[in-house]
Amino acid sequence: METSAHQREKNLLEQGRTHLQQLLGPDWEVALRPDQLPGGDDGWDAMLQIKSDDGVYVQMLVEAKQRVTPKEAAGRLTSTALLMRRVSQYTRLLVISPWLSPLTQEALRASGIDYLDLTGNVSLRVSRPAIVIHTQGADRAPAGHRQPSSKPMLTGLKAGRLVRLLADTAPPYRGSALAHGAGLSLPYVSRLLDTLDDQLLIERDGRVIVSVDWQGLLRARANQTDLLRTTEPTGMLAPNGIKAVLKRLANMAAGGTGSIQREVLVTGSYAARSLAPLSVGGQLMLYVQEHELNVEAWADALGLMPVPEGADVLILRAKDDSVWQRPMLVDNLWQVGLSQLATDCLSGPGRMPAEGEKILEFMAEHEHVWRRSDLSHRGEPTRF
Numbered sequence: 001m002e003t004s005a006h007q008r009e010k011n012l013l014e015q016g017r018t019h020l021q022q023l024l025g026p027d028w029e030v031a032l033r034p035d036q037l038p039g040g041d042d043g044w045d046a047m048l049q050i051k052s053d054d055g056v057y058v059q060m061l062v063e064a065k066q067r068v069t070p071k072e073a074a075g076r077l078t079s080t081a082l083l084m085r086r087v088s089q090y091t092r093l094l095v096i097s098p099w100l101s102p103l104t105q106e107a108l109r110a111s112g113i114d115y116l117d118l119t120g121n122v123s124l125r126v127s128r129p130a131i132v133i134h135t136q137g138a139d140r141a142p143a144g145h146r147q148p149s150s151k152p153m154l155t156g157l158k159a160g161r162l163v164r165l166l167a168d169t170a171p172p173y174r175g176s177a178l179a180h181g182a183g184l185s186l187p188y189v190s191r192l193l194d195t196l197d198d199q200l201l202i203e204r205d206g207r208v209i210v211s212v213d214w215q216g217l218l219r220a221r222a223n224q225t226d227l228l229r230t231t232e233p234t235g236m237l238a239p240n241g242i243k244a245v246l247k248r249l250a251n252m253a254a255g256g257t258g259s260i261q262r263e264v265l266v267t268g269s270y271a272a273r274s275l276a277p278l279s280v281g282g283q284l285m286l287y288v289q290e291h292e293l294n295v296e297a298w299a300d301a302l303g304l305m306p307v308p309e310g311a312d313v314l315i316l317r318a319k320d321d322s323v324w325q326r327p328m329l330v331d332n333l334w335q336v337g338l339s340q341l342a343t344d345c346l347s348g349p350g351r352m353p354a355e356g357e358k359i360l361e362f363m364a365e366h367e368h369v370w371r372r373s374d375l376s377h378r379g380e381p382t383r384f
Contacts (some may be wrong), residue, residue: 002178004167008066009045009064009367012064012096012097012098012118013032013045013046013062013064013096014032014067015116015118016062016064016096016116017030017031017032018344019118019120019122019351020048020116020122021125022052023040023122023133023135024050024133025232027053027056028051028052029049029050029051029053029074030048030049030050030051031048031049031172031197032048032049032062032212033046033047033048034051034151034175035060039061042156044061044062044063044093045062045063045064046061046064047059047060047061047062048060048061048062048094049132050067050126050129051129052129052263054129056128056129057288058091058092058126058128058131058213059131060093060094061084061091061092061094061124062092062093062094062095062096063077063080063093063094063095063096064095064096064097065096065097066095066097066098067096067097067306068095068100068103068104068108068262069198069199070101070103070104070106070198070199070200071197071198071199071200072112072198072323073107073108073111073113073164073361074110074200075096076112077093077095077108077111077157078107078113079113080093081093081111081112081113082111086126092113092114092126093113093114094113094114094115094116095108095114095115095116096116096117097115097116097117097118098117098118098142099117099118099119099121099137099141099142100115100117100121101141101199102139102219102223103199103200103201103220105121105123108123109123114126115349117137118151119138119142120136120137120138121134121135121137122134122135122137123139133203139221139223140224141224146162146244153196153224153326154220154221154223154225154253155191155193155196155224155225155322157273157322158182159192159219159233159320160183160199160225160320160322160343161183161184161222161320161322162178162182162184162189162192162321163221164325164326164337164339164340164343164344165182165322165375166178166180166202166209166214166217167177167214167290167339168176168183168195168210168219168231168325168326168337168339168369168371168372169219169371169372169373169374169375170212170371170372170373171208171209171210171211172205172208172209172210173208173375174207174208174211175189175190175193175207177375177376179191180375181202181375181376182322187354193209197216198214199216199220200213201213201217201220202217207323207349208366214339214363214371215360215363215364218339218342218343218346218360219346219360221270221343221347222342222343222346222347222353222356223342223347225347226343226347227268227344227347227348227349227352228314228349229304230319231287231316231317231318231319232317233285233308233314233316233317233380234314234315235307235308235309235311235312235313235314236299236304236305236306236307236311236312236314236315237304237305237306237307237310237311237312237313238284238302238303238304238312238313239303239305241301242270242284242312244353245284245302245304245313246266246270246284246301246333246381248253248301248302248303249264249266249333249334250331250332250333252264252301253329253333253334254331263288264286264287264288264290264298264334265286265287265318265324265327265334265335265336266284266285266287266333266334266336267285267287267335267341267344267353268282268283268284268285268338268341268343268344268345268348269281269282269283269284269285269318269351269352269355270282270284270285270312271285271330271336271341271343271377272341272352272355272359273334274330274331274333274335274340275330275341275354275359275362275384276355276358276359276362277350278351278354278355278358279354279355282350282351282352283311283312283313283314284312284313284314284316285313285314285316285344286298286313286315286316287316287317287318287323287336288315288317288318289314289318289364290322291322298315307349309340322340323336323340325337325340326338326339326340326381327381327382328341328369328380328381328382328383328384329381329382329383329384330383330384336358336380337370337382338362338363338370339361339374341356341361342356342359342363343356344356345359361370366384367384369382371384
C-alpha cells in the first residue's frame with residue numbers, strides 16, 4: 001500500500017511539472033529536484049525549480065496531495081506557508097492535486113499559496129523571475145475523484161433536504177435538531193455536517209452549529225447536481241403562449257384551491273425573473289409531485305401539448321417533499337422557496353446559473369424576510 005501511494009505521489013508530481021512546463025513554454029525550464037523527491041524526511045514532497053532562459057530561477061516547496069479540503073487549506077497548509085515565510089520571505093509553497101474545488105482554491109489564494117491541479121486550475125505568482133499565471137479548469141470533481149463513502153456528498157435527496165434546512169434557518173442549533181427537522185438519521189446528519197465543516201460551509205462550537213455560509217452551501221449543492229437530469233422533465237408546448245399558462249396557474253391559486261402550492265410550483269427562469277430580473281425568455285419550469293404526476297391531466301388543465309422537442313414548458317418531477325418546503329407567493333403564483341430556486345437555477349442549463357447568482361444577491365438583500373430563526377417553521381410560505 002505504501003509503495004502504491006508513493007508511486008501515485010510521484011506520478012502526480014511529474015504530471016504537475018509537465019502541465020506547468022506546457023503553460024510556460026520552451027523558453028522556461030521546469031524541473032523537480034531529484035534529491036528532494038518523496039521519501040525523505042522533509043516536511044514537503046518535492047522541490048520544484050523554475051528557470052527562465054536568462055538563468056534566473058526560483059525554487060518552490062511542493063505539497064502533492066490527492067485531495068485537499070478547504071479546511072485543510074485554511075488550516076495546516078496556511079500554517080506551513082506562514083512558517084516558511086518566517087524562514088525566508090521568498091519561499092513559496094505550491095500545492096499540486098488532481099482537482100481542487102473552488103472553495104479550496106479560494107482558501108489557498110487567501111493565504112498566498114500557489115496551486116495547480118490537473119484539470120487546469122492554476123494560480124502562480126512569483127516576483128523573480130516574474131511569473132503570473134491564473135487559469136480556470138474544472139469547477140466540478142471529475143469522474144474518479146470523489147469523496148470516500150464514509151463521508152457523504154451533497155448529492156441525493158437526503159442531502160438536498162438538509163441543505164435547504166440549513167440555508168432556510170439561521171443558527172444556532174445542534175445536529176440532533178437538524179436530523180429531527182429534516183426527518184433524517186442522526187448518524188447521516190453528523191457525517192454530512194463533518195463534510196460541510198471540512199468545506200468551511202459551517203462553523204461549529206463543540207456540537208453546536210453557530211454559522212452557516214448559506215450562499216456557499218447552495219453553490220456547493222448545485223455544483224454536485226444537475227436540474228434536468230434529476231427531475232426527469234417532460235417537454236410541453238404552450239399553443240397560446242406562456243402568459244396564458246401563467247394566468248391559468250394564477251387562477252388556480254386564487255380560485256379556492258389553497259392547496260395549489262402542494263400540487264404545482266414554478267421554478268427556473270420565470271420564477272427568478274419575478275424577483276431578480278436578469279434576462280427574458282427561457283422555458284417555463286413547473287414542479288409536480290412525482291407520485292401525483294399525470295402528464296395528460298396537467299396538459300389538459302394548463303392547455304399544453306406534449307412534444308418531443310422544441311418545448312417551451314417543462315414539467316419537472318419533484319422527487320422529495322423538501323421541494324415543497326417554504327414556497328413563495330409572488331404575483332398570485334406559487335413558486336418554490338428561495339433556497340430551492342437558487343439551487344435549481346445554479347444547477348440548470350444555459351443562462352440559468354447567472355440567474356441563480358442574481359437570486360443569491362436578492363436573498364442576501366432580503367435575508368430578514370425569508371430566513372427563519374426556528375427550525376419548526378420550515379414549512380411556512382413566504383410572501384413577496
